[in-house]
Amino acid sequence: MPQSNSIYGGQAVIEGVMFAGKHVNVTAVRRKNEEIVFYEVPRTTMKWLKPLKKIPLVRGVVGILESSAKGSQHLNFSVEAYAEDELEEEKANGTAPAPVEKPKKSGLSLTAIFGIAVAGIISFVIGKAVFTLVPAMVEQLLFGQAFENIILHNLIEGLIKIIFLLIYLYAISLTPIVKRLFQYHGAEHKVISAYEAGMELTIKNVQRFNTLHYRCGSSFIVFSVLVGIVVYSFFTWDSMWERIYLRLLLLPVVLGVSYEVLRFTNSLREVPVLRYLGYPGLWLQKLTTKEPTDDQVAVSIASFNRMREIDRQVEQSQAS
Incomplete structure (x- = not known):
């Protein structure tokens, strides 16, 4: 496989992997009957967001919120597939509750997709706020x-x-x-690393690579903590409530700077000595990634190949 300048990312979902392409986001999930099913969503960006994604610091916050929104859609698809498999297994074992009739789903409606996206953003913001505020409150109470x-x-x-x-x-x-989710996370990293190395995406080739990757969201979490220490040091407070207020006010700044730091360390990963700047994030990934099985790698490869196939189809269509 020839090398490409395209930069791909993705995320692990329940029993599968999502990859974000240039024109489409694709999730592949392995069902309990061993069938691999796909969920494909065209990539679209609101016109008013496009200029913001070119502004340093601002682009990080926009990208993070956008990823949270889109990622939640794919996670929801995988959760539904997993729940259906669990119900089928319970029915086969005679332990399932009495079935309730409901219309057969033909896919998520636009309203449902929008609702899931908004829920994903809200969940991210609340989670990040809690993770930011609770340690500050604990430190204030103790010291x-x-x-x-x-x-x-x-x-x-x-x-x-x-x-x-x-x-x-x-x-x-x-x-x-x-x-298992962390194993699929490792499978996602391995496929991206194999692709970036120009290797043919076979299970044997992909399994040769490490589960760690510089451009991972786990690295972003570490950088947000380290960047927060620096940013918060420019401001003083007189009470716990003032400290909490400052943390919330500065949260977008910390996220924006952390995103730029992540991009910077990734650009230096081939530079001797400077490549160590990305190591804190890689260390955290030792917890968030696990060695995948061959079957899990096969799902990751299927997702990546399907994403690339649709990207090529879209580009050919645009060129004709």
Whole structure:
């Protein structure tokens, strides 16, 4: 497979992988009958968002919210497929509840898709706000009166965030469904790495690559903590409520700067010494990715190939 200048990303979903192409986002999910099914959504961006995606700092916030919205649609598809398989298994075992008649679904309506997208954005914002505020409150309660050095307060706050994050990720990784999700996350990274290396996407070739990747959202989480320590150090507060207010006000700034840092470290990953700037994110990925099975890699390859196929069809159509 020839190398390309195209930069692809994706995410793991329940029993599958989503890849974002230039013209389409494609999710492949393996059902319990071993069939691989696809969910394909054309990539569209509102006209008023396009100029914002070219502005440094602003483009990061826009991109993150857009990814949360679109990613939630694909996650919802995988959850529905998984739930249907579980129900079928219960029926086969005679343990399912009495069926309730409902119209056969022909796909998500535009209203449903919009609702899921909005829910994805809200979930991301609330989750990020909680992850930002709780460590600040804990640090304030424990050390608020112990000393006045703002930088030291921020360092301790950042340490508390990292500890909370590691405990949370480790705890959920022990559950079977999340462990498999993290395996699919590893499969997604392996396919992207194999493609970027110009390798033919076979299971054998893909499995040779590492589950870690510089451009991962897990790396973004680490950078947001580190960037937050720096950004918050430029501001002082006199009470816990003022501290919380500043954290919420500065959250878009932290997200925007973190996105730029992630892009910068990714551009330096082939530069000796400087490539180590991306290592904190790679270390966190040791928790959020697991070695995938061959079957999981096959699903990831199927998703990527389908995305590339549709991209080519769209481009050929536009050229003719």
